[in-house]
Amino acid sequence: MDCSYVIDWLMMQDWESLTGISSVVIALCALVFTIWAGWLTHKHNKLSVKPHLTTCVNRRTELHQYGIEIVNNGLGPAVIDSFVVKLDGNEMKGHATEPIESILKALFVDSSYKYEATTLDVGYSMPSNEKRPLVTVQFLEPFTITPEDFEEKLSRCELLIEYSNYYGDSFTYSWESSKNTL
Numbered sequence: 001m002d003c004s005y006v007i008d009w010l011m012m013q014d015w016e017s018l019t020g021i022s023s024v025v026i027a028l029c030a031l032v033f034t035i036w037a038g039w040l041t042h043k044h045n046k047l048s049v050k051p052h053l054t055t056c057v058n059r060r061t062e063l064h065q066y067g068i069e070i071v072n073n074g075l076g077p078a079v080i081d082s083f084v085v086k087l088d089g090n091e092m093k094g095h096a097t098e099p100i101e102s103i104l105k106a107l108f109v110d111s112s113y114k115y116e117a118t119t120l121d122v123g124y125s126m127p128s129n130e131k132r133p134l135v136t137v138q139f140l141e142p143f144t145i146t147p148e149d150f151e152e153k154l155s156r157c158e159l160l161i162e163y164s165n166y167y168g169d170s171f172t173y174s175w176e177s178s179k180n181t182l
Contacts, residue, residue, distance in 0.1 A: 049076030049165050053173040064144045067136035070120065078126040078163040083119055086158040100135050107153045112140040
């Protein structure tokens with residue numbers, strides 16, 4: 001094959017047009033890659049601030065003490081949108097800790113106990129890795145309660161927390177649906 005044909009063909013090309021077209025193709029590839037990388041970064045940022053609420057039941061049977069803690073074991077803060085406690089399917093109304101106090105009075109009528117209770121107020125931003133005691137009940141002698149009795153009474157309760165992250169994504173924690181894992 002004679003190289004002169006190749007050289008003649010190369011000489012006849014409009015190199016300015018070819019350079020312009022290749023520049024446009026390279027620019028479009030860079031734009032697509034930039035958009036894709038931005039989308040991945042946004043997705044990663046949302047995951048890096050995702051909260052995850054759960055509860056822990058603490059038992060200190062030797063002291064006749066039982067407690068429930070709310071834990072944010074997610075990566076970001078949980079902004080509380082609503083906090084509802086129910087007994088036998090009925091929402092307990094009241095301010096601050098009144099709903100929890102009403103549940104304790106209804107569940108442990110025949111028991112002598114002391115307690116500490118708290119709630120999560122609407123708008124509260126629960127930081128990642130925070131553990132917050134919801135209620136701690138210590139039963140006084142001679143009216144003690146067995147762990148089985150406590151679990152049976154606790155099964156009548158429900159906790160529903162709606163919360164969101166700083167991106168506005170909403171999540172719901174329902175203690176009713178997670179009781180099987182306690």
